[in-house]
Amino acid sequence: MVRYTVAVCNYNMAETLERSLESILGQLTPEFEVLVVDGGSDDGSVSLLRDLQERHETLRVVELDADPERHLGRDRQIAVERARGDYVLPQLDADDVYDDCIRDFVSIYHAFEAGFDGPLYLNGQGLNIAPASLLERIPYRNLPTSEDRDLWRRLLADDAMLRLEHGSVRESIGYERSVVDEMRYRDFAGKVADAQCGVTLTSCLKWAATAPTSPLERSRPPLAHAMKRGYDCLTFLLAYPVAASRESFPTPTPMRDRAEFDRRLRRVQATAAEHESRLGVTVDRSSLGEAGETAFFGRRGDA
Incomplete structure (x- = not known):
């Protein structure tokens, strides 16, 4: 079994x-x-x-x-x-x-x-x-x-x-962090971790300045959007000296480029129906529960 x-x-x-x-x-x-x-x-x-x-x-x-x-x-x-x-x-x-x-x-x-x-x-x-x-x-x-x-x-x-x-x-059902705590414990700490893993500072700065905008970012006023890009560039510059005193980990060369990581991540992302088509497989929807079929395929009975 x-x-x-x-x-x-x-x-x-x-x-x-x-x-x-x-x-x-x-x-x-x-x-x-x-x-x-x-x-x-x-x-x-x-x-x-x-x-x-x-x-x-x-x-x-x-x-x-x-x-x-x-x-x-x-x-x-x-x-x-x-x-x-x-x-x-x-x-x-x-x-x-x-x-x-x-x-x-x-x-x-x-x-x-x-x-x-x-x-x-x-x-x-x-x-x-x-x-x-x-x-x-x-x-x-x-x-x-x-x-x-x-x-x-x-x-x-x-x-x-x-x-x-x-x-x-x-x-x-857990606690909600404040915006400041979220920036400190997730955003900045994540940038330090990227530096520990060999993601290059040059690629991070280029990504921060030129990466495609998300729907949330597109909803921001132009000034707020520019400030967010500036914030990312500044915090990357601050993160790398912090990482220098911490343990480092090797990462395959292509993945040391921040933008390349994003490109590859997008290429492997799809809905369940799209993955079925790409892989040439079929998920037996009749074996799924109502909550599962709704979560992974939309409403029960949808094509």
Whole structure:
């Protein structure tokens, strides 16, 4: 029997942890295990996880000691290393609740896998899946943030990734960061991580100044749009000296160009119906639940 590991990393998310895990555990069948790697929480999460493990046979908990040198990327890879499944669904978040779509996502993955040349990592919006062997060969690295973007660069260089456009399959129940915190903890930290992974400063500055605008950016007034480009250029210039004192990681040469990464990411992104056509496969929609068919193909019964 093919087995699957649904991997969740937790650090001090006691307020949302039980509700999140119950939303996952409640929709899975025995061939799935849910593996939670706790990164050294001190907010009562560990006690809660132990109680949940007693109640759910398919839940396993890996308790790690807190270590300031070990970051989220390493926790994610520990989940891969400890997984018992042939396939791993990494990066489920302990501050989200999930619709009844996980098994449907797996079914769609296997349909795509049948038409894909080589091992496949499928990236959705809140769900991901790959053979454990692929994530052992191309692992998450010890980055505090943007560990997924670093992984995608190497998967794209290996022609081992597809992206799936689809509707929402989860709802955030965690805290909302302020704009300032979001800029500090996600945007700037992500730029530092890019620098750690060898993405060139020249390509980042060129990308910041010339990258195609998103729908959100096109809705901004011209002055705000110019300020955002200026902000990106300035923060890239500040990020690279910060990264110089941190651990560095090698990245395949083509992926060291920020714009090339974007181009390759867009090339592998499509809806489920578009992937079916490109791969010459058909997803058995009759096997999907209502929530899954709606999320991945639109309304039930749509062509």
